[in-house]
Amino acid sequence: MPEMKHKLEEKEKCQIEGCKNTAERSVSAAKLSKVYSKMGERKGSVRICREHYRKFKKETKEERELERLGW
């Protein structure tokens, strides 16, 4: 039987410095650091909120396609 424990709601926060929104998307850290240089060196992916994601998309237009793929 599956355990039905009450989990703490895990809401990840946007990892952009100073942002307190809930993270809804994850993007490549390398790409993100091109837009937000403050991110510094990171590996893997970074979780960001919708607003920052929008900005990110604007700055990286070539990534547009991804949204259509059901991100």
Ligand SMILES: [Zn+2]
């Ligand atoms: Zn954010």
